[in-house]
Amino acid sequence: MEQVVNAIVLGSCYCLFAVGLSMTWGTLNVLNLAHGAVFMFSAFTCYVLTQKVGADIPLVGLVFIAMAVGAVMELALDLFAFRPIRKRAKTVQEAELSMLIASIGAAAIPVTIAQEVTLGSPFSITSQAITTTEFHIGSAYISAIEIAIVAVAVVLMVCLAVWIQRSRPGRGLRALAVDRETSGLMGISEGRLSALALVVSGITAGAAGVFLAVFLDSLTASSGQDLLLKAFAAVVLGGVGSIWGTMVGAYVLAGAETLVTATTSGTWTNAVSFALIIVVLLIMPSGLFSRRKVDRA
Amino acid sequence: MTLWYDAHASLFQTTAIYVVLALSFQVVLRSGVFSFASVGFFGAGAYVSANLAKSGVPGVAAMIIVVLGSGLAGYLLSMPLVRLRGLYLGMVTFAFDQILVVIADNGGSFTGGTVGLFGIPLLVSTGELFIVAAIAVLLISQLERRSQGRAIETLRVDEMLARSIGVQVRKERDFIFALSAALGGLAGAMNTLNFSTIAPGGFGFALIVTGLTMAVVGGVRSWQGAVIGAVIVAWFPQVFSFVGGYRTIVYGVLVILVVAYEPNGVLGLLSRLVHLVQRLSGRSQAPPPIEGAPVPSLAGTAQPGVRSGVQPGVNT
DSSP, X not given: OHHHHHHHHHXXXXXXXXXXXXXXXXXXXXOOTTHXXXXXXXXXXXXXXXXXXXXXXXXXXXXXXXXXXXXXHHHHHIIIIXXXXXXXXXXXXXXXXXXXXXXXXXXXXXXXXXXXXXXXXXXXXXXXXXXXXXXXXXXXXXXXXXXXXXXXXXXXXXXXHHHHHHSHHHHHHHHHHHOHHHXXXXXXXXXXXXXXXXXXXXXXXXXXXHHHHHHHSOBOXXXXXXXXXXXXXXXXXXXXXOHHHHHHHHHHHHHHHHHHHHHSOGGGHHHHHHHHHHHHHHXXXXXXXXXXXXXXX | OHHHHHHTHHHHHHHHHHHHHHHHHHHHXXXXXXXXXXXXXXXXXXXXXXXXXXXXXXXXXXXXXXXXXXXXXXXXXXXXXXXXOHHHHHHHHHHXXXXXXXXHHTOGGGTTTTTOEEOOOOOOOHHHHHHHHHHHHHHHHHHHHSHHHHHXXXXXXXXXXXXXXXXXXXXXXXXXXXXXXXXXXXXXXXXXXHHOEEOGGGGSHHHHHHHHHHHHHHOTTSHHHHHHHHHHHHHHHHHTGGGGGGHHHHHHHHHHHHHHHOTXXXXXXXXXXXXXXXXXXXXXXXXXXXXXXXXXXXXXXXXXXXXXXXXXXXXX
């Protein structure tokens, strides 16, 4: 029962993180490998603020700071790397690959800073464990923070799904995914929407950063890379570009990981997501929930 | 001179190893196959050669075994990936690298777990490293010149076109995968047999960044780019020692700049420079190389071409 609670909280964090990845990939053809670094660095900023500077900020404030940091980083990535590439690339494939390479380069920057500051040791946002009221349902204990994480994550996801589905920019983004030339002719500005989508994905990554740092109580400079692969697994399982699919994928992955951690020694946990990626891509590359054509020959 | 060489011996060794690793990246990127598997094979080659060396196999034999083994493994890896393109392929090979790191963490006495292996017998000399790297460079440069190498390059430009002019796409892809894997494994073996240690952290994300930096900064179009990139990255910490541990940041910035503004890397910059000089000196009226068109080598673009009667200074 305890494990189920863990899986749900973990799944909510994965979900928040993965959805940004899925959105930029599905609509803009950007596989953003810097997403993990953004996630890590926004949590890292909170660590610096609370531990190094000694600022006394409530958790809610930290969440907003992390969201802002995430948004600014992704915006910078779009303006300084993706935009010039998109401008000069001749074909979609060329742009895709160049942006992927650029995002790897970009990821190296925050990861190195965090690595040098923490000297590779884990960091956590608060010095003492956050004490909150605990409830128990049956045999499981669940803390108020865990409930808050799940609630905020679900609310953000629903907002995002509605935004993509209903709002003007959301529909513009989906139009770009279908046909960028035609949507350009119809007055949809790819540059502006791409910046917007990356900002949104930065916000969710920042929130995921603080939540996961609180839930796991420690992150390292390389946590982003591990999480990135988990998010890939969730995105691929759910189907690229599908928000609901990504949610299902994230919870399935969290459940599978919790199961593996509970039954074996923890060191194999990471292999779950990698194996999932490979199996899904080989057997059903379009994922569970995607109706879009997948880039296969 | 010898004193200076002795002080920098490890840099020379690193250069030789990086050249092979950079070639491994460049070979796949040149053909438009987006694979990070080189780093995974680097790790696999490192562990296999470490265990071979410990059980008394001579260095050269260990390297040959690793090259053949990882070449075969790369060929086998290519088969299930045959339908994947672009981002999906990049992601699967990224996952492949990370799985190997997890396996190395859990590998028991074969990999030494998270601590890794150390005290591996030093079985290659610096000279041998350079000979191996030179052989690799020679083979790749010859391949690029031959029809097969040119056929492979068309895969990057347009796969459909390649198919239509009779390039056997699947066969060439399998070959590229095998070649890149063999080079990656070889680099790993060279690294282990020279530095006598390997740990799971040695072929993680940082090595992907390093390998990609070398290939991209140098220019993926030609083996010369890989060599230039490898030399730059290997000597960078020495020349810019004041940057210290933050040098990965500089790599990151370099990669972004190159990809965004000069996709053909240093090589592209050089060939443009050569062109500019020729234009200014009025020796050549050949139009500048069309971007996106295959530029097989620096030497190819540096040839001034036919002299025509057009006056110098005429804008082409």
